[in-house]
Amino acid sequence: MTLRTLFTFLFFLCIQVVFPQKLLSGKVMVEGAVTENVNITNVANNASVSTNQEGTFSIPVNIGDALVFSAVNLETKRKVIAAEDLTDAFMIVKMSASITPLNEVKVNENTGITAENLGIIPQGQKKYSPAERLVHEATTGGGLVPLNPILNAISGRTTMLKKEVVAEKKERLLLRLDGWFEEKFYTNSLKIPQEYVKGFHYFLIEDNDFVRALKAKNKTLTKFLMSKLALNYKESISIP
Numbered sequence: 001m002t003l004r005t006l007f008t009f010l011f012f013l014c015i016q017v018v019f020p021q022k023l024l025s026g027k028v029m030v031e032g033a034v035t036e037n038v039n040i041t042n043v044a045n046n047a048s049v050s051t052n053q054e055g056t057f058s059i060p061v062n063i064g065d066a067l068v069f070s071a072v073n074l075e076t077k078r079k080v081i082a083a084e085d086l087t088d089a090f091m092i093v094k095m096s097a098s099i100t101p102l103n104e105v106k107v108n109e110n111t112g113i114t115a116e117n118l119g120i121i122p123q124g125q126k127k128y129s130p131a132e133r134l135v136h137e138a139t140t141g142g143g144l145v146p147l148n149p150i151l152n153a154i155s156g157r158t159t160m161l162k163k164e165v166v167a168e169k170k171e172r173l174l175l176r177l178d179g180w181f182e183e184k185f186y187t188n189s190l191k192i193p194q195e196y197v198k199g200f201h202y203f204l205i206e207d208n209d210f211v212r213a214l215k216a217k218n219k220t221l222t223k224f225l226m227s228k229l230a231l232n233y234k235e236s237i238s239i240p
Contacts, residue, residue, distance in 0.1 A: 021045075021062045024081070026091030027055045028069065035095065038071040039174075039198060048202055061086070070171055072178055073098055173205040176214060181223070190230040196237060203233045 028038045034055025041048045044065040051057045061067065061081045069077040075096045085091060178201070186197045204210050207229055213221040 021060050022086060023058050024061045024085065024091060025056065025058045026093055027051075028057070028093045028095060029055060030074065030095050030097060035071065035074070037198070038069055038074065038095070041068045041070075041170075041202075042066070043068060048199070050198055068171065069093060069095060070174070071095075076171060170202075170205055173211060173214060174201055177201055177204065180219070181226075190226065192230060192234065196233075199237070200230070200233050203236075204229060 028035045028040075028051050034051075036051055036053050036055060038051040038055075038057075039048065040050070040057050040059055042059055042061055042065050044062065045060065047060050049057050049059050059067070063081055063083055063086065065081045067079045067081065069079070075098050077093065077095050079093065183194065183197065186192045186200065187194055190200075192200055204226065205214075207225070210222060210225045210229065213225060
């Protein structure tokens with residue numbers, strides 16, 4: 001470990017001690033306009049909030065925490081909290097509208113042609129998501145003593161990246177669930193207030209049985225499990 005690497009590690013360690021968790025306030029804007037119902041999740045402490053009608057939010061954070069901003073028809077945005085973010089009075093987060101892809105145009109109907117059989121990539125190579133690729137790079141290295149995994153483990157970067165992988169998987173599940181059922185199913189059938197529906201989505205994807213049914217696209221089973229989980233959710237937030 002070089003002197004510079006050791007100094008960097010000690011610097012960030014001191015930051016974690018000096019700056020305790022505090023409440024971060026901000027506003028989300030898309031093309032100059034405020035945006036309501038944007039979900040903000042702190043992957044470090046699992047805190048989750050949504051923007052109000054003015055597009056503002058408040059969420060507990062610490063230096064080094066990763067915030068994930070997501071909403072329907074918006075590109076997901078990630079923000080790692082730095083020391084200067086906690087000194088500013090207010091954070092402005094700019095997001096972009098997602099682009100709907102055009103229908104696929106098939107130039108060649110020969111589905112037997114793949115990158116693998118063309119020799120572009122090795123046969124059976126594992127495919128990583130962006131967050132999984134960062135974890136793979138952080139935990140592997142070359143030479144007799146791979147230094148990258150050691151330094152990343154000491155600095156806590158590997159732990160942070162693994163948390164981002166979990167958050168990325170949850171984002172995909174939330175996107176799959178969003179719009180699958182009409183809002184009146186939650187409010188009328190399950191008796192969940194409209195302002196708690198998004199929170200109920202986060203509650204659902206923590207249940208392993210529900211996640212398996214969702215991935216299998218079994219709408220009947222997911223509806224059955226949601227009816228049971230709704231009782232637990234309402235009890236946890238003190239809704240009769």
